[in-house]
Amino acid sequence: GSKTVQVPRALNLRQRRRRAIVWLLDAAKRRNEREFGMRLSGELQAIVNGTSGVLEKKLALHKTVLANRSNIRTTLPRMGAR
Numbered sequence: 001g002s003k004t005v006q007v008p009r010a011l012n013l014r015q016r017r018r019r020a021i022v023w024l025l026d027a028a029k030r031r032n033e034r035e036f037g038m039r040l041s042g043e044l045q046a047i048v049n050g051t052s053g054v055l056e057k058k059l060a061l062h063k064t065v066l067a068n069r070s071n072i073r074t075t076l077p078r079m080g081a082r
Contacts, residue, residue, distance in 0.1 A: 005068075005071050006064070006068045006071065007068065007071045007072060007073075008064075008065040008068050008069060008071070008072065009072075020054075023054045023057060023058075024040075024043060024044075024047075024054055025040075027043050027052060027053055027054045028040040028042070028043040031043060
C-alpha cells in the first residue's frame with residue numbers, strides 16, 4: 001500500500017484564532033456544569049491553571065508537527081514548473 005505523508009503548514013492569524021476558539025468551546029461543552037457560562041468560565045480557569053485538555057491537545061498537535069517537519073519541501077518550485 002501507499003503511505004500517507006502529513007505535511008505541516010503554518011496557519012494564518014485568523015485560522016489560529018478560530019482553531020483556539022473551537023477547541024475552547026468544545027472543551028466547555030464537555031464539562032458537567034449546568035449553565036454554559038459556568039462551563040466556559042471553568043474551562044478558561046482550567047487554561048489559566050494549566051490543567052485544561054485544550055492545552056494537552058495543543059501540545060499533542062505541536063509534537064505531531066515537529067515529528068513531520070521533515071516532510072516540508074525546503075526548495076521553492078521554479079517559475080512555470082508544475
